[in-house]
Amino acid sequence: MTDTVIELSDVDFRRSGVEILRGITLTVRAGERWALLGPNGAGKSTILGFCGAQTHPSSGTAHVLGHRLGRVDMQALRHEIGHVNPRHPLGSALTMREVVLTGLTATIELAMRWEPTAADLASADAAIDRVGLGHRRDARWPTMSQGERGRALIARALVAAPRLLLLDEPTTGLDVAAREQFLETVDALAETDPELTTILVTHHLEELPESTTHAVVIAHGEIVAAGPVAEVVTTEVISRAFEHPIRVSRADGRWAARAGRAAPRAA
Numbered sequence: 001m002t003d004t005v006i007e008l009s010d011v012d013f014r015r016s017g018v019e020i021l022r023g024i025t026l027t028v029r030a031g032e033r034w035a036l037l038g039p040n041g042a043g044k045s046t047i048l049g050f051c052g053a054q055t056h057p058s059s060g061t062a063h064v065l066g067h068r069l070g071r072v073d074m075q076a077l078r079h080e081i082g083h084v085n086p087r088h089p090l091g092s093a094l095t096m097r098e099v100v101l102t103g104l105t106a107t108i109e110l111a112m113r114w115e116p117t118a119a120d121l122a123s124a125d126a127a128i129d130r131v132g133l134g135h136r137r138d139a140r141w142p143t144m145s146q147g148e149r150g151r152a153l154i155a156r157a158l159v160a161a162p163r164l165l166l167l168d169e170p171t172t173g174l175d176v177a178a179r180e181q182f183l184e185t186v187d188a189l190a191e192t193d194p195e196l197t198t199i200l201v202t203h204h205l206e207e208l209p210e211s212t213t214h215a216v217v218i219a220h221g222e223i224v225a226a227g228p229v230a231e232v233v234t235t236e237v238i239s240r241a242f243e244h245p246i247r248v249s250r251a252d253g254r255w256a257a258r259a260g261r262a263a264p265r266a267a
């Protein structure tokens, strides 16, 4: 199908003789906003590595934006994918606007001998405005809060007009206000850019944006459940994946998880 953005078919992934993923089959279509959930070591980052054209399967097939991994120039493909990694390894004190411009060159630092055009600068400013940071355009990276950096990294990803946006544990380390602002920014994208496909990795159900449409839950390198979020983010599936009784609830569009207790505690 032409609107298929990710197609993983019976994918296995092995490293150093260890089977890390087994029989992963997953289809993600344009405009869907997925959550990728699972306990530590389940294989989430490895799956995100396929989606981001960073690595390819040991067996099975993986198509990203219509290209089969292993048979395509992975670096060229990566230019079509926005990747928000809160551990952005920037070493110099670039301004936020400069950081956003590095999204056009797909580099961490400003690319040597590269001068942005007036159109590039306008795209960067438009992306910055979309994440609500117009007033911080000239702030230097080390002086920005973690929350501002997270939103700036979304602007950096958006400036290259990607069709696929990957968010790798993007709210890690944010305080509750910064987290909520970040999630609002992600929810706003769903309104302004309905064709953009997003995949967000998290361990915490509280960190799922309201606009999430689908979820895939993995454990021990296998899919436990995948599909529309209401069918997947359930007490039964989450308890099975985390091998612990966890009660899942949803209120005002947001999810919460609590450890289930065998008996109510005495007052």
Ligand SMILES: Nc1ncnc2c1ncn2[C@@H]1O[C@H](COP(=O)(O)OP(=O)(O)OP(=O)(O)O)[C@@H](O)[C@H]1O
Binding pocket: 015, 016, 018, 020, 038, 039, 040, 041, 042, 043, 044, 045, 046, 047, 203
């Ligand atoms: N290159 C590698 N060589 C050997 N083992 C690896 C390699 N990469 C990942 N692993 C192992 O594969 C498993 C899955 O790793 P992965 O990072 O994908 O999990 P994750 O779900 O993202 O975990 P976390 O939530 O802790 O980030 C882990 O047990 C990890 O130690």
